Amino acid sequence: MTAPAVSVAPHVSLLEVTRRMTESAVGSVLVVEDETLRGIVTDRDLAVHGLASGLGREAPVRAVMSAEVITVDANDDVQVAYRTFRRTGVRRLPVLDGGRVAGVLTVDDLFLDVFRRLGDLLGSVAWSVLQEPPGPSSSVGARCGP
Numbered sequence: 001m002t003a004p005a006v007s008v009a010p011h012v013s014l015l016e017v018t019r020r021m022t023e024s025a026v027g028s029v030l031v032v033e034d035e036t037l038r039g040i041v042t043d044r045d046l047a048v049h050g051l052a053s054g055l056g057r058e059a060p061v062r063a064v065m066s067a068e069v070i071t072v073d074a075n076d077d078v079q080v081a082y083r084t085f086r087r088t089g090v091r092r093l094p095v096l097d098g099g100r101v102a103g104v105l106t107v108d109d110l111f112l113d114v115f116r117r118l119g120d121l122l123g124s125v126a127w128s129v130l131q132e133p134p135g136p137s138s139s140v141g142a143r144c145g146p
Contacts, residue, residue: 001095003103007032008061010039014050015057017041028092028104031065035100039065040092069094074102078113081105 006020007030017029021043031039041061049055049064070088072081074097084093085107093105 001103001105001109002026003095005030005094005101005104007101009033010062010065011060013058014046014055014061014064017061018046018057021046026104029061030094030101030104031061032101037069037071037094037096037101038062039067040069040094041065042092071096072105073097078110082110085110 006024006026006028008017008020010031010033020029021027028040028042030037031041039062041064045064045066050059053064055063070084070090071094072084074095081093085091091107095102095105
């Protein structure tokens with residue numbers, strides 16, 4: 001997860017939200033007021049609901065944010081996040097700890113987790129293959145046909 005999450009207040013302008021996304025190299029910003037999650041805005045929201053709808057760059061982010069936010073709890077097992085992503089189709093999940101925003105978990109974060117785990121597994125397998133001398137049961141130099 002990315003922590004702390006990039007967040008703005010509901011009154012912040014679309015221009016400022018875009019600047020914060022650019023500076024932080026993120027595709028979404030959480031909208032937080034009084035330490036409570038009020039919504040989420042993505043780069044797509046800015047383009048489709050902001051720019052394409054004719055909203056000016058000084059319009060408040062509350063005009064384009066999604067107020068219905070799917071979240072996970074900081075104490076949830078990572079499998080809960082996997083199931084939530086699969087069930088809902090969202091690409092970003094705010095992580096709440098005691099109702100307060102602790103960070104954001106993205107599909108990309110889970111990809112990195114899978115790749116790390118696969119690398120750990122393959123690392124030990126590759127090491128054992130390298131330690132084993134080639135022999136009759138080895139596929140090295142084996143023929144695939146008659």
